[in-house]
Amino acid sequence: MIRVLIVDDHAVVRHGLKQILNDTGDLRVAGEAGDGVEAIQWLRRHGDDCHVVLLDISMPNKGGLDTLSQIHREFPRLPVLVLSMYPEDVIGLRTLKAGAAGYLTKQAAAEQLVEAIRQVASGHRYVSPALAEQLADSFVNGYQGAPHELLSDREYQTLCLIASGKTLSQIAEELKISIKTVSVYRARLLEKMKLKNNAELTRYAVSKGLVD
Incomplete structure (x- = not known):
C-alpha cells in the first residue's frame, strides 16, 4: 500500500484528491496539510508512515518551493510529486532541480495522477511528455530556459x-x-x-x- 501525504491550501482540492487516491486499490491518504509548515510538522511526527508527498507549489505561509527544498533536506529518500496549476514550461524544470521526483499539472487526468504516484513511489521520476521534451532540449540543444x-x-x-x-x-x-x-x-x-x-x-x- 502506497501512503500519501497531500499538501494543498484548498480543502476542496484535498478532498477531491483524497477521493481519487482512496478509490484506488494500492493507494491511501496517510495525512493532509494546508501549507508547508503543517507538512513539515506532520512529516517530523509521521514520516515513517508516508511513501510519497503530493505537494502544491503555490501556498501561503511557507511556499511550495521552500517546502520542497526542506523536505529534500530533512527526508532525502522521500519522493515528492509536485501538483500545480502552472503548466510545465513555467515551473516544471525548477521543481525538478529543487529535488522533486516528478511534476504534474492539476489539469491531468486522475489516471495520470495515480500512475505518477506509483512511479515516484517505486524510485523513478515522473515527467509529462511536454516536460520530457524540455529536458531533452536542455541537454541536446543547450537550452537555457526562460x-x-x-x-x-x-x-x-x-x-x-x-x-x-x-x-x-x-x-x-x-x-x-x-x-x-x-x-x-x-x-x-x-x-x-x-x-x-x-x-x-x-x-x-x-x-x-x-x-x-
Whole structure:
C-alpha cells in the first residue's frame, strides 16, 4: 500500500484528491496539510508512515518551493510529486532541480495522477511528455530556459510576490526576512532578467502565467 501525504491550501482540492487516491486499490491518504509548515510538522511526527508527498507549489505561509527544498533536506529518500496549476514550461524544470521526483499539472487526468504516484513511489521520476521534451532540449540543444528559471528560489518568490502587488514590507513579512534582504533579491532578479523596474517585472510575470 502506497501512503500519501497531500499538501494543498484548498480543502476542496484535498478532498477531491483524497477521493481519487482512496478509490484506488494500492493507494491511501496517510495525512493532509494546508501549507508547508503543517507538512513539515506532520512529516517530523509521521514520516515513517508516508511513501510519497503530493505537494502544491503555490501556498501561503511557507511556499511550495521552500517546502520542497526542506523536505529534500530533512527526508532525502522521500519522493515528492509536485501538483500545480502552472503548466510545465513555467515551473516544471525548477521543481525538478529543487529535488522533486516528478511534476504534474492539476489539469491531468486522475489516471495520470495515480500512475505518477506509483512511479515516484517505486524510485523513478515522473515527467509529462511536454516536460520530457524540455529536458531533452536542455541537454541536446543547450537550452537555457526562460529568464525566470535562472533565479534562485527566493528570487523567484520575490518576483511572484512583487508581480502580485505586494510591497517590500509585505514580502518581508511573508517570507520572514528583512526588507533590506527583499531589496537585494529584487535587485538581483531585475539584473538577471534584464528588467528595469517593477512594471516590467509584473508584465513579464503575467505574460508567463506566473501570477493570476
